[in-house]
Amino acid sequence: MLKVEHIGIAVKNLTASNQLFEKLFGQSAYKQEGVESEGVTTSFFKVGETKIELLEATREDSPIAKFIDKRGEGIHHIAYEVADIGAEMERLKNEGFILLNETPKKGADNKFVCFLHPKTTNGVLIELCQEIKA
Numbered sequence: 139m140l141k142v143e144h145i146g147i148a149v150k151n152l153t154a155s156n157q158l159f160e161k162l163f164g165q166s167a168y169k170q171e172g173v174e175s176e177g178v179t180t181s182f183f184k185v186g187e188t189k190i191e192l193l194e195a196t197r198e199d200s201p202i203a204k205f206i207d208k209r210g211e212g213i214h215h216i217a218y219e220v221a222d223i224g225a226e227m228e229r230l231k232n233e234g235f236i237l238l239n240e241t242p243k244k245g246a247d248n249k250f251v252c253f254l255h256p257k258t259t260n261g262v263l264i265e266l267c268q269e270i271k272a
């Protein structure tokens with residue numbers, strides 16, 4: 139893994155949280171984007187080398203809605219940038235980690251992503267991500 143690419147934070151109200159994080163960082167989100175397959179709307183802030191992704195559920199069966207029901211708002215996942223997501227998924231599977239998707243899927247911010255089940259990572263949802271090159 140190359141670096142922490144971003145940290146995902148589950149929020150109830152993206153508009154209110156955008157304003158809050160704008161005040162915190164002294165700058166606006168650089169993009170807002172829906173991921174229909176995940177039932178979320180996201181916004182991204184850049185803070186130095188790392189990004190913060192805010193996630194709001196767009197429907198009740200969204201993983202973010204379920205997360206907030208169970209654990210409330212807060213840190214939802216940590217995303218690591220990888221050079222070769224397919225190879226990294228294979229390596230981690232062989233190490234005994236449970237992958238939540240068997241093939242890389244398209245996530246927000248022009249990335250292929252894969253999530254690891256928090257059961258195998260001390261309760262922390264881990265995202266692997268690799269930029270999609272045009």
Ligand code: ZN
Pocket residue numbers: 144145146191215217265
């Ligand atoms: Zn993410």
